[in-house]
Structure formats: C-alpha cells, structure tokens
Amino acid sequence: MDHPFDLKDLLSRIRQGDHAAYETIFNRYRAAAMSWAQSVVRDPYSADDIVQEAFIRMKDKLHQLKDDHKFAAWFRLMIRRMAINSIRGGDSRRTIVIEEMPESGPANRGRSDEIREWQEQEASAELVRRSLAKLSKQARDVLDAAASEEATPEQLADRYNMKKSNIYNILSRARLKVNDERFREEIAAYLLERETHGHPNCCLLPAPTYSRPYAFISAMIGEALGTADITNFTYTELMGISAEAFRINMPENCDWQGILTFDWSYAAYRTVERLGFSGVCVGRPQQTTVTPDIQVRMLSVVHGSVDRGIPAVIWNMERNEMGFAHGYDDRSQEIRYKGYNGETRVYRYDQLGRQTDERPVFVFGLRRRVSPPSSEDTVLRAIVDHARGKEPPLKGYVFGLDGYRVWLEGARRNTLDLSGHAYQVAILAEARQQAAAFLELLADRSRGADRRTQLLAAADCYKQVSKWFVRLYPRFPFGYGGSPANRWRDIQEGLQAAWDAEEEGIARIEAVIAGS
Template sequence: MDGDLNEDERLRTMAETFDREQYELVEKARNGDAASFGELVRLHRSRMLGWASRVVRDRATAEDIVQDALVQTLRKIGRLEQPDKFLPWLRTLVRNQALMSLRSGWSRNETPDRFEEGDSPTWSSPAGWHEAVDDPQAEAIGRLVAEDLRMLLSRLSPRDRAIAESHLLGGLSVREVAAQRNMTDGAVYTAVSRTRKKLEEARYEDEIERYAAARRISGRPAARLCERARPYALSGAYDTMAAMMTMTAAAAGRRNVSLTDVMGATGHAFRIQVAPDLGVSGPYAYDWADSLRLGWRGLGYDASVFGGAERRLRRPDELVTAMDALLASLERGVPAVAWNVSNTEFGLIEGFDDGKRAWIVTDTSAAGKTLPYAKLGRLHDDAEWFAAVPTGRLSIDRAAHWIELFERTARHMRGDDHTGTRTPVSYAIAGTAAYRLWIDAFDRQAAADALGAAYNAAFTYEARKHAATYLLAMAADGFLADVCPAALPAVAHAQKLYAKVAALWGNVSGLFPLPFGADPSAPGPADRAARLLERACAAEAEAVGALQEAAWLLARRRTDGRNGFSYNHFQKNQKRL
C-alpha cells in the first residue's frame, strides 16, 4: 500500500509538470500520428514495466503485460479526453492488465502445447484491431504491424497460416476459429502454440539477417577462428567456468595464468552450494555474472557480461547487442565464455562464420561444433542466457582484491551473497547451510541421488585443493609480506585448514566415486560421509575466520584504521560462522 501511495504522489507530481511537448504528443497520438505514439512509448515504457513488476513480481511476465497494455493503449488512446491525465490513465491500463494476468494464473511464456476447455492463450498479438477500424491510431499503426506479422506468417504452412491469420489478424476467438475450420478447440490451441514458436524463431532469424548484412556492408571479417584457444587443455576440470576463463586468459595473452589462479580470483575455490535435492545442478547455483566479473577483475581485465544464472533471452535485440561484443573479441583472437553452447555446462565460443550464420563452439562434449547464431542462449526452451568476454586491461590492486575475496568468502559461508540477500540463485543453499543439508541427508540415509553425491563431492574436492594451493602461493609471495606481514600467519593458518578440508572431501569423494557413484543412502558409507563432513565444516569455518582476520589486517594497514572495519565487527562475523 505504501508503494502505491508513493506512486500516486509521484503521478500527481508528474501530472503537474506534464510539459507542453508531451501534451502535444498525446494530442497527436489521439489523432492517429504513429510517430508521436512511438515517442510516448519510448518515454514511458520503463515506467510501465515498473508498474507491472510491482504487481506480478516477475520480469518476463511484466514484459508481456506491458506489450498487452500497449495494445490497449493503441486501441483506446483516441478516447482519452484529457491529454494531461495520460500518465494516470496509462497506469490504470497497466495495472488492470497485470491483475488480469494474475487472475489467469499463467503468462504467455507458459503457453502449453495443449489447452483445457475454456482456456485461452494470453500471448496473442493485437487481436481486436478489426473492431477498431474507426480508431485512426489503430488504423495507422496497426496496418504497419499487421504487414510485418503477415510477412512472418508467410513462413508457416498454409493450414497454420490460415489459423493464425484468423486468430491473430482477424480477431476471432479460438472457438470461432475451430467452428470455422471444423476443428476441435484443442487442435486450434496446438496450432497457435506451434505458430508462436515458429514466429519467435523467425523474429530472431530476421534480426540476425539484418545484422549480418550490415556487417558485410561495413567490411567486417566474414569468419574467424581463435587459433590460440586450446579447448581441451583443461578438459578434466569439473569447474567448467574456471576452465574456460583460464583458456580465454591464455588466448588473451596471459599464458602464465593457471586454473588455480582463476579458481582463487573468482572465489570458486572457496564456494560450496547445493540444490535442495542435492543433485548435479547445485555446483552451478551461484551468480555467474558477478563471479566472472570478480575473477576477471582479479586477473586484471574488465569484462562485458550478458545474461546470467536464471536469466532467459527474451528479445532479438539483446542477442544482437551481445553479438557486437562477442564478434569483436573473436576478431581479436579472444574466445568468449558462454553457457550451454552444446550441453548444460560452460563452454567456449572460439569462432564464427557469417556465411553459415553460426558460432564455432567447444565444451566438454563437443569440439569445433557449429551453433546457429540465433540459438545462442536459446538451445532449448528453458535455456539460461549467459556469455562474457574480457575487454580492456585493468591495473590490479591485489590487496583490495584479496580483501574483497575474503569478505565475500565469509558472507558466502554465512549464506549471504554480496548484496546481503540470502541466496544469489533462487534455489541455492550455500555455505555452512549446505554442509548441514549434506550431513542431515547422510544421517537420515536420504541422499538418494548417487550421481549427485559423486559429482558434488568431486566438484568440492577439486575446489578445496585449489583453495589450499592458491593460499600457499599467496603466503609465499613476497607481495603480501611487503604489504602486510601481520596478515601472513592468518593466511598460512587458513591454507593448512583448507588442505585439511580438501583431504576430507577427497575421502568423501572416494566413498562415492564418479562416473557412476555408489549408493549414498547405504548405512555404512552414509554415516562415514556425515562424520567426515562434520569435521570438514568445522575446519572450513575456522579457515574462513582466519581469512576474515587477514582481510581486516590488510584493510587496517591500507587505510591506517579509517576504513570502517573494526575488530568487534570481525569478531561478530566470526561468531556467526
């Protein structure tokens, strides 16, 4: 309610300052001027998205609501009597559309292949324009959109095109189309759902065709392969993001960067997160974009990042924007790290071929495979969208990076991500809570997923080995001794503890070996694993406390006590672990 009151107050303020230019835009839009309507959309679309998001709490659904609300605006703006009341009127349309979406229970992106009697698909285009032929605005803009839609529909089979034209352009209900064509409602719904998917593909393909044509005209290279990328150099690593970043760094000229360097810089060496079912998805349940940025910054690079964990590619322009950065990097000989280029792991985009409209990709399952441009981030319906490239070089403040890394590690073990929220990915369970989940499952002999147990154990064992090696190198590096010799004992203590944790996880991994694993619910192995993890959890909590101490000492030395850190703050957070 407070949010609505604040928004009402903002609307009143905006209405009072509704300038003459916007007033004239509304007037022209009411009289059928397409350019004015487009300018109003540009000015207020983000505000409409905010209004919708407050109701539905989901970005993708909010986008759909805004699209539907724009259709309503298009049809009804001619009836708006007071142009200076445009914003409150627009907000009402958006809120009503959002409330209708909540009542319907599902969004257009959840359209099933078949529908029950009485359902109706919520994704449809501006059906109903045929009812508004007297509305000059609808006639002006609707004609243009309808022509674009007809061009897309021309790619369909005659039967699907006829159904889509009746429903989308003719405005007939599904039941009316079914009666007209002597079909069942379910068959019409299936055809409409199939059409939606085909039109979605056509949108991406058309956008990419225009983009590729522009590249050709501008004289950009038509194909390139990053010869310096060595896709199988680290093929045995379980942490595929870190492996791909290491190969990318080598291709960018940093051949002295090891997998341990990347595991440490990203914080992956110190992470543990699980899915509630303790399955194989747990190790990747973190904020990919944030982790990668931290890692590249620690290695001395800025980065361009697109998408992230639990993000979906929604619009063709998002892909084309990313392509600019990805292709520019590939032209320099530097590959891109991307998710799900062939399987559900991180891989490399190591080349491109404009003639084939395809990326050349490699991951743990395939080498030198082609992936259509339009399928990046869209390899299957539920694909998550993520791609990233290092860009400019940065000067490295190693002490500042270590402080951030150690503090993040402590927050992670408490179950807090870098923003202080509980989990960076909606289903992730992190830190000591992840340990407790494993221990409880083994005690109850309830860890039924043999592959999940084996994969998580191998993944964490690998990470902790890198943690111990990373800290050993840090303690041996003369830089830390020069910057803050007082922090050396804390780092050395943490290193010994992480070596102990790695050995304990190695024992757990030995109980449930890959590739097939063993029964994690068997009484003997389950009890043994629980006791090993209790010891690992205690040792890791102590290690993280030592890292926090090192971070505090480094920060105090850097700023001479004026940095906001305090020993009481350090002790308080150490107790929480």
C-alpha cells in the first residue's frame, strides 16, 4: 500500500491544503481503512461512516504526525479508537484525542484493548439481561428454550400445552419487546452522559425554509447554513461545487424509489469539504437494519448540529423525503422535524431510523468552517470523476454518464417505470440548468481566453441537455400522446440526444482541466 517515494510529498501537500493530494490518499487507503474499522464494529455500513469521518479528522490532525513514514500505523490507530468509541454510543467528544496516540500504532494487541473489548461484550450482555427481565415468566421461558435449546415451535407448543400460533405470537412479541427495550436503554444511557457533561436538555431553532427543490443534498446544506447565517453561497454555486448539478443516479428501469439513492455520506462529506466546512453523518444506502448504537449515533449528530445552531439534514424520516431536525427536548425525548412540504412534526427519539419501512435513514450535521472553499479545478475534477463513475458503487445502481445506457436499455425494452422516468427528467432538467449557469459563472471569473471559451462551450452543452429533459417530461397524467410506439421512440431519441450533449460537455470540462 505505501509508496515511500511519494507518501511524504502527498502528506506535505495535504498539510498545505492540496485537495488533489487528499483525494489520492483517500483512494489509496480507503479499502484498508474499511477493513480496520470493520474488524471492530463488524458492520460494513457503520464502518463506512467511521472511515468517512476518519479521513476528515485525519486532514485536520495531520500536523500532529511527526514521522510521515508511520502514517499507516497512526491512521489505523485513529480509526480503531473511533470505531471503539462508536460502539460506546457515538459521541465524538469521548474519542481519545490524537495527541495521546503513539505514532507507532498497535502492531501487537495490547492488554488494554482486550480488556476494552471484554467490557463492551459484558455491557451488551447485561443490556440483554435487563431487557429480558421485563418480560413475563412465560415469555422468558419460551424465548430461553427457543434460543438455548433451539427448540422448534412445535416442541414448545407441546411442552407448554399451547397452540403453535400462540408460540409464534409469544416469540414475536417477546423479541420486539426486548429489541425496543434495548433501544430505550441505549438512549437513556446516552442522555445520562449528556446530562453528566452539562449539555443543554433542549434547544429549538427557527424552522428552516424550503426555497429550492428538496431532492438535492447541496440545497439542504445551503438551507441549513443559511438558517445559521454562516455563508452566502448561491444556489447555483452550491449545485456546482457539490457536483449535484452534474449528477445522475440510475436504478434498473428508472424505478422512482431509487432515483435519489446514492452514497449520501460520501456525497455530503465531499460537498462540505469543497465548501470548506466539516461535518458528520450516519447512514448508508441499502443499510437494512438500525441497531441501538447506530440510532444513538444519529441522535448524537442531531444534538451536535442543533447545539451549534445549524439544523441537521435527515433523509427518509418520512418515506423518500428530505427534511430538517431543528430542535430537540431530552426531557420528553422528542425531535422537532420539518419536511419539504412545510409541515412541522414531532418524533420520539426511539423512532429515529425506525419510523418507516423504507430504510435506511441518513442524518447529516454540519460542524464548522475549516478551510477556504476548494479551487475551481478541484471542483471540475469532482464533476468529471462522477461523470466517469468514480464513486462508491451500490448494487443495482449505475452512476454518471453510464446511467444513460441503463436508461436507454429500459426504454428499448419498454420496461421503464414511467413515474420514475417523469421524476428523473424533472430533477435533471433543473440540475442541468444549474450546471449551465455554474459553468457560465466560472467562465465569467476566468482570466484565460481559452479556458473561458471551453467553459462557455460546456455551458451550452448543458443548456441543450436541460432542454431535452424538458421535452422528455410527459404531459399530464404521465402520457406522451400518440401511439405507444411513438412514445418509446421519442424517449429513446431524447435520451440519446441528452447523452451526446452531456458527453461533449464533460469532454469540454476535461479540456479545461488539461489546460490548467
């Protein structure tokens, strides 16, 4: 993994704020970092959250590393400590500070690590024991026999002289009750620690507004920052710097429920990094379970963001919806939430991540400004990287320009989800309009004639893409008129034209980068 001839140079450039060097280190060490984190938390989604935050923290703390050749060991220990901390409940204030970490790293497992892991296992076992104690004796006996003896429902029905259906009900209700109790216990322990550290027990921020489409994480981040009067980025700048103006996510057959599915944490971290801020998030696509420790980590993100005066962004608190958590009350254990439709709702803490069947939930909280915004070339490289599909993969999804291929295949097979198709073209028509505006903005700021010419040419390409999507949007109610054959032909021709125009636009952006 280590490249001794350039590692020191890369780390030096990162300390100087070089985003390209940071991306190189990220790509080089991400797989190893995932392995280090997953060896502790045992959950790939939790591990991914830890790794994303670790890379942000690494950049902030890198000046403390005295010997660059020991970077891998130093970073591995950082991730391990963060992973152990996440098991304890996710409060980043409890993470052991980097100054206390030996640079040599844990080459051999120490006695303290073994004791710590044993303590974590004992704490988990004790939690289960307390949960079971609140069940009826009959439910405890049935559950114990099913677990320890691996007795079948038929055997349990004979033993307790009950109907098999009653056994199923007892097992189901007992497991749900134990599970609910585990969530309540974890939340109670977390709130007790907040109280011990003197944190406020309630906070209510003004309800954020929704001046822009709710489908874009960058728009939500902008609204959150605007609520706190932290920054004055325009909507066009947010869409461009985040690269969301150029994003395309394509599920098979353009299924409407998957159009907004991508690695939200990756996108959010990259967005705030390019804006010059730090943040923390929990939640990954295709994460089908929410454990008590994950729920507490989500709650910690909400608390931390609101305490800083910034609403937290939440995805899927309501089905397929982005919204804000802008207040909390530890006494009643309630979160104040506002969805894109303008309604303010209240949710219990133990509903966070468990409110809908359409999991997973994603929670993102902003922290503070840590650096100037990224350079224009860094943003342009991020745009090209997405177009070329260079981002964390998800099973069943295609990202970037290759999404057009999947989209067209669905149209040619007549298998498109037409509701999803309508939703997608509406989102992308708005996004590509902002892409053209962003490129024109960069052209206006450009000092070189060639760069300006290429950027304006790219902007024209994205104007054409937006126009094609406007044409592709079906007339009410999701109809195209004419024969079915004409409908599919129009969709195919429009998609191909949009694809060709966007390919040319990306080629123009690549020419700008090459000429820098």
